[in-house]
Amino acid sequence: MTDASVIDDIISAAEISKDDVIVEIGAGVGFVTEQLVKYAKKVYAIELDDAAIVELNKIEADNLEIIHKDILKTDISEFVQNGEKLKIVANIPYYITSPIIAHLLGEIDDGDNKNRNAISSIVLMVQYEVAQRIMANENSPAKQYGHLSILSQFWADIEFVRKVSARCFYPAPKVESAVLKFTIRNTPLVEVEDYSFLRKVTKAAFLSRRKNIKNSLVNAGFAKPAVEKTLNDLQISFEERGEKFSIQKFAKLSEELKKNL
Numbered sequence: 001m002t003d004a005s006v007i008d009d010i011i012s013a014a015e016i017s018k019d020d021v022i023v024e025i026g027a028g029v030g031f032v033t034e035q036l037v038k039y040a041k042k043v044y045a046i047e048l049d050d051a052a053i054v055e056l057n058k059i060e061a062d063n064l065e066i067i068h069k070d071i072l073k074t075d076i077s078e079f080v081q082n083g084e085k086l087k088i089v090a091n092i093p094y095y096i097t098s099p100i101i102a103h104l105l106g107e108i109d110d111g112d113n114k115n116r117n118a119i120s121s122i123v124l125m126v127q128y129e130v131a132q133r134i135m136a137n138e139n140s141p142a143k144q145y146g147h148l149s150i151l152s153q154f155w156a157d158i159e160f161v162r163k164v165s166a167r168c169f170y171p172a173p174k175v176e177s178a179v180l181k182f183t184i185r186n187t188p189l190v191e192v193e194d195y196s197f198l199r200k201v202t203k204a205a206f207l208s209r210r211k212n213i214k215n216s217l218v219n220a221g222f223a224k225p226a227v228e229k230t231l232n233d234l235q236i237s238f239e240e241r242g243e244k245f246s247i248q249k250f251a252k253l254s255e256e257l258k259k260n261l
Contacts, residue, residue, distance in 0.1 A: 001031050003168035006179070008035075013161045013181045014089055014123045016040050021081055025071050025090035025100070029055035036089060037061035044079050046071050072096070072103055077118040085120040094127040094175070098148055101134075105155045108188070108202070109195035116155055122182040128163060131178035135160060142243040146206045150247055154189050156182035190251040198254040205242025205250070213245070214238040217257070226260040233260075 001007065010032060016022065016039040027033045027045035029052050036043045037059070046067040047053055056066050067074065071092070079086055092100050104122060106113025126134070134152045136144035152158060161179040166172040192198050204220030205213060213236065217227045231238055234256055245253070 001168060002170045003164075006162070006164050006168050007032055009162050010089060010123055010125070010179055011035050011039065013159075013179065014087055014121070016087065019084070021079060021084065021086050023076060023079055023086050023088050025088060026092045027056055027066075028052050028091065030059050032089060032091065033064065034059055037064050040087075042081065046074060072099060076104065076115040080118045086118050088119055088122040088124075090122060091125040094130060097126050097130050098151075101148070101152055105151065105182075105184075107199060108151060108154045109199045111188075111195060116184060119184050121184060122156070123161070124180050124182065125164065125177055126180065128176040128178045131160070131180055134158060134180060138244050138246045138249075142209065142241070145243050147203060150202050150250070152182070153247065156184050158182055190248055192251050192255055194254070194258060197258050198251060201254040201257065202242075202250050205245065209241070209243060211241075212239045213242055213253075216242055222257065223261060226257060229260050230257040 014022070016036070018039070018041055020040045021042045022036050022040045022044070024033055024036060024043060024045045027047040030045070033043065033045050033056065041063060043064050044067055045056055045064060046069060047056060048068070048070050053066065053068050076086065088104065090100070104115050104119065106116050132144050133146060133148050135158055136149045138145060159181040161181055164177040164179060166174070166176050200220070201217070204222070205216050207220060208216055211219065214227055214231060218224045230253065234252060236253070
């Protein structure tokens with residue numbers, strides 16, 4: 001990263017104090033790490049690449065600990081000190097954004113996820129198109145709104161911090177990026193009786209985007225009579241599509257469908 005203003009904005013969004021423990025995911029060669037150690041009580045820099053680890057080890061800071069490990073195999077909760085929640089700063093490989101978000105937040109039916117319970121906020125750099133998907137809702141273009149949107153927003157309030165041009169990196173990637181801030185919720189966005197059932201309903205709705213909600217649910221294995229009764233009871237047209245359902249509407253659909261099965 002060659003644009004210092006991006007690093008400044010990441011640090012600012014993270015709102016780091018001298019009492020904070022930071023877990024940096026994808027530390028790379030340490031451009032952000034060098035700044036994090038100036039503000040935080042402790043920084044755990046997680047990086048998998050061998051060459052990057054060599055560069056990270058050149059940073060002289062007593063409050064820095066380098067973790068040479070795959071983030072998806074790392075228990076974030078192990079870094080908690082004195083019960084204080086962690087702040088995450090992450091610049092991750094774009095192709096595994098969804099698995100990493102799921103690893104940090106847990107799925108929508110994972111009510112007691114130990115990683116999420118250990119985190120207060122996440123400042124995350126992702127591909128710009130992925131940022132659009134994360135922040136999308138039922139009023140967004142259909143291709144943007146999906147299970148990643150629901151997964152992200154179910155356990156966090158999300159703020160768009162800034163767009164990052166490809167010119168901010170050397171060599172320049174082929175895509176633009178964005179910085180997002182996740183503020184972790186103490187409770188989910190909506191409360192339902194059965195979160196696993198809600199997860200099945202939302203996944204079914206987005207599995208075949210061209211199908212209407214009735215056919216999506218039936219094709220996913222939900223009994224046709226129960227699906228039809230549920231949609232009629234909720235005054236939902238059989239022809240509506242899942243990408244036009246808010247998370248709150250999915251919750252009502254899930255609760256009613258379970259009653260009718």
